[in-house]
Amino acid sequence: MTQADAAQAHAPLEPPRVPFWRAGWTKGALWQGALLAAFVWLAWSAVENTAENMRLRGVPTDFSFWWRPAGFDVNQTLIPFSSSSSTYGEAFLVGLLNTLLVAALGVVLATVLGFLIGVARLSTNWIVAKLAAVYVEVIRNTPLLLQLLFWYNAALKPLPNPRQSVALPGGIYLNNRGLFAPEPIFGPHFDWTLWALGAAVVVSLGLRAYGKRLRATTSRRPPMGRIALALMIGLPLLAFLAAGAPLAWSVPELRGFNFQGGVRIYPEFVALLLGLSLYTAAFIAEIVRAGVLSVSHGQSEAAAALGLPRGRALRLVVIPQAMRVVVPPLTNQYLNLTKNSSLAVFVGYPDLVQVFAGTVLNQTGAAVQVISITMAVYLVISLATSAAMNLYNRRMALAER
Amino acid sequence: MFGGAKAMRATALLGAAGRAMGIAAVVLAGAGAAGQALAQDKGGRTLEQVRARGALTCGVNTGLAGFGIPDDKGNWTGLDVDLCRAISAAIFNDPNKVKFVPLTAKDRFTALQSGEIDVLSRNGTWTSSRETDLGLLWAGVNYYDGQGFMVRRKLNVSSAMELSGASICVQQGTTTELNLADFFRSNNMKYEVVAFATSNEAIKAYDSGRCDAYTTDASGLYGERLKLMNADEHVVLPEVISKEPLGPAVRQGDDQWYNVVRWAHFAMLNAEELGVTKANVDDRLKATNPEIRRLLGVEGDFGKGMGLGADWAYRIVKHVGNYGESFNRNVGDGSRLKIRRGLNALWNKGGLQYAPPVR
Numbered sequence: 001m002t003q004a005d006a007a008q009a010h011a012p013l014e015p016p017r018v019p020f021w022r023a024g025w026t027k028g029a030l031w032q033g034a035l036l037a038a039f040v041w042l043a044w045s046a047v048e049n050t051a052e053n054m055r056l057r058g059v060p061t062d063f064s065f066w067w068r069p070a071g072f073d074v075n076q077t078l079i080p081f082s083s084s085s086s087t088y089g090e091a092f093l094v095g096l097l098n099t100l101l102v103a104a105l106g107v108v109l110a111t112v113l114g115f116l117i118g119v120a121r122l123s124t125n126w127i128v129a130k131l132a133a134v135y136v137e138v139i140r141n142t143p144l145l146l147q148l149l150f151w152y153n154a155a156l157k158p159l160p161n162p163r164q165s166v167a168l169p170g171g172i173y174l175n176n177r178g179l180f181a182p183e184p185i186f187g188p189h190f191d192w193t194l195w196a197l198g199a200a201v202v203v204s205l206g207l208r209a210y211g212k213r214l215r216a217t218t219s220r221r222p223p224m225g226r227i228a229l230a231l232m233i234g235l236p237l238l239a240f241l242a243a244g245a246p247l248a249w250s251v252p253e254l255r256g257f258n259f260q261g262g263v264r265i266y267p268e269f270v271a272l273l274l275g276l277s278l279y280t281a282a283f284i285a286e287i288v289r290a291g292v293l294s295v296s297h298g299q300s301e302a303a304a305a306l307g308l309p310r311g312r313a314l315r316l317v318v319i320p321q322a323m324r325v326v327v328p329p330l331t332n333q334y335l336n337l338t339k340n341s342s343l344a345v346f347v348g349y350p351d352l353v354q355v356f357a358g359t360v361l362n363q364t365g366a367a368v369q370v371i372s373i374t375m376a377v378y379l380v381i382s383l384a385t386s387a388a389m390n391l392y393n394r395r396m397a398l399a400e401r
Numbered sequence: 402m403f404g405g406a407k408a409m410r411a412t413a414l415l416g417a418a419g420r421a422m423g424i425a426a427v428v429l430a431g432a433g434a435a436g437q438a439l440a441q442d443k444g445g446r447t448l449e450q451v452r453a454r455g456a457l458t459c460g461v462n463t464g465l466a467g468f469g470i471p472d473d474k475g476n477w478t479g480l481d482v483d484l485c486r487a488i489s490a491a492i493f494n495d496p497n498k499v500k501f502v503p504l505t506a507k508d509r510f511t512a513l514q515s516g517e518i519d520v521l522s523r524n525g526t527w528t529s530s531r532e533t534d535l536g537l538l539w540a541g542v543n544y545y546d547g548q549g550f551m552v553r554r555k556l557n558v559s560s561a562m563e564l565s566g567a568s569i570c571v572q573q574g575t576t577t578e579l580n581l582a583d584f585f586r587s588n589n590m591k592y593e594v595v596a597f598a599t600s601n602e603a604i605k606a607y608d609s610g611r612c613d614a615y616t617t618d619a620s621g622l623y624g625e626r627l628k629l630m631n632a633d634e635h636v637v638l639p640e641v642i643s644k645e646p647l648g649p650a651v652r653q654g655d656d657q658w659y660n661v662v663r664w665a666h667f668a669m670l671n672a673e674e675l676g677v678t679k680a681n682v683d684d685r686l687k688a689t690n691p692e693i694r695r696l697l698g699v700e701g702d703f704g705k706g707m708g709l710g711a712d713w714a715y716r717i718v719k720h721v722g723n724y725g726e727s728f729n730r731n732v733g734d735g736s737r738l739k740i741r742r743g744l745n746a747l748w749n750k751g752g753l754q755y756a757p758p759v760r
Contacts (some may be wrong), residue, residue: 362510
């Protein structure tokens with residue numbers, strides 16, 4: 001562009017004698033085109049070279065392994081998976097879903113914890129503030145892998161074996177194989193209950209809008225919240241009873257080596273979730289603290305002058321303004337948490353890296369394909385997280401004047 | 402002013418060209434190196450590379466007693482390690498010109514495929530797909546093994562058939578993981594698998610009570626049992642649920658190198674069969690038995706075809722010893738593992754170890 005400008009600037013002094021490929025936009029386009037062609041050629045030859053070398057080494061170069069039977073088992077699966085009938089492709093899905101599960105829950109947990117600790121660190125209560133500070137400094141200054149191993153061994157070792165399980169109220173059992181809870185088994189027409197709940201939600205939303213209008217026009221405040229709550233409990237309950245209470249519980253029972261039946265939360269999952277959330281929460285706490293401190297002190301003073309209690313001032317005045325500072329670095333932490341979940345392999349949690357880039361890679365020998373897919377998946381997850389957070393950030397930024 | 406524009410154009414050009422060349426250099430260097438390594442492989446040049454490097458790179462276990470583990474002085478020891486040393490002795494007349502690369506089960510084949518190591522001697526099971534799909538070749542079987550289970554004594558389990566519903570710790574990326582699934586499937590039993598990247602993590606989880614049983618190759622069970630807090634509280638169940646022929650693997654495409662590895666193992670077997678030991682090998686050079694004379698290179702030159710000297714087998718026995726000595730020292734009576742020869746006895750002593758003759 002600068003060269004083109006320069007050439008134009010000279011035009012009145014010297015009649016343009018330069019051939020077309022050296023002047024104007026053509027020159028730029030030619031160079032850009034050449035560079036692009038060179039880049040494409042290099043990329044293509046790199047791929048071609050790799051494929052050729054793989055072929056010569058007798059290493060699989062295609063993706064046909066995807067449909068072959070896997071032949072191994074995984075303990076925690078969100079979709080049905082068995083060594084006898086599932087393929088490597090299904091193993092990939094199992095790993096992916098486990099990664100998404102721990103990442104999604106980790107993000108929620110880390111955010112809640114991070115906000116609490118970040119605010120606690122700014123507390124006027126000396127003990128609370130110091131405790132939060134100690135938490136942040138200890139957690140963020142030790143390696144995550146060590147923390148994961150600590151949680152895994154700290155979660156496992158003190159728990160009793162299945163025969164001496166801790167019985168918790170509600171038919172829940174805790175032992176070193178995990179947490180076992182009764183699982184609801186839905187009978188016929190249980191969907192009535194769900195439909196009733198849906199209807200109650202829709203009606204409540206309508207009521208809320210009506211209540212708002214009433215308040216704006218007549219300054220009357222009907223107890224819409226209580227009515228909505230009654231609707232949301234009452235309607236589904238009626239439908240449930242009308243359908244003949246179609247709900248049974250599968251209660252975990254000690255049979256043989258371990259509890260059978262019910263739902264189970266695995267210690268590997270708990271260790272990974274705890275480790276990731278507690279670690280990331282320390283960073284989020286600092287981000288939140290920075291955000292809150294970035295809001296001018298005058299804002300909280302003004303809120304106090306209006307008679308808002310401290311808690312509400314924080315929630316209604318300070319936090320919304322702090323969010324503008326908080327969201328961009330928060331995105332980084334979410335991405336970190338997701339990527340760090342690949343440390344799962346050290347605590348035996350079957351995530352994408354453990355199942356797919358571990359066992360599947362080893363059994364099929366398709367290293368290049370498996371690693372490429374794994375990297376692409378993390379890239380897609382990260383880009384999607386970024387996009388969502390950027391969208392949210394734009395919404396928050398609009399509040400700025 | 403004009404000069405300024407020219408200079409600007411020149412720098413812009415240089416910048417673009419420089420960047421393009423940088424990318425080209427990186428990509429071509431990478432591609433070129435891979436191509437070169439491959440070309441050398443195809444020509445049967447692994448041996449030449451090893452000689453030029455002055456050392457053999459050998460992939461071994463990260464730490465399995467009896468097979469591949471560093472001792473208290475940091476020297477690598479074990480049956481698999483001895484094979485690496487034997488190859489080194491045959492090439493360099495020195496058993497210590499080996500660079501040991503400790504590998505997890507998960508990474509081992511990738512390391513061999515990519516050329517990071519010359520030979521993988523890491524209790525790897527010989528299977529059809531590992532040869533046909535992974536592009537590898539097994540040069541022999543230096544330990545006939547089978548998969549077994551270890552449980553706590555107080556569980557009062559006496560057979561693997563009683564393990565229905567058990568949690569089982571296993572190292573991932575192994576045939577063990579697959580055999581386990583097969584065993585429980587074919588016996589119609591349920592189980593829970595807890596897979597770890599390394600055997601160390603798997604055995605620790607078993608020790609802490611996360612699993613009812615730990616499974617790996619029987620030879621490994623004896624070695625791993627010693628790592629437990631209280632070895633006597635654990636028993637190895639009698640069932641052997643699979644065939645695990647363990648041996649050294651090489652990349653396909655270099656037949657000469659394949660022969661070097663394969664015959665290093667056979668030389669150790671032949672030496673045992675002929676009664677040639679580390680101690681008496683010099684004495685045996687004067688033997689009249691033609692088989693011994695051929696093995697030790699007194700008669701004929703059987704190393705030449707592999708690119709080795711006539712005394713290749715002599716060097717192996719001199720520096721490392723015969724198979725029986727290596728077995729005894731690492732996993733047999735001379736070790737803490739005290740594993741009986743069993744299937745690994747010579748063919749004429751009721752075992753499976755059988756080497757073709759040197760002639």
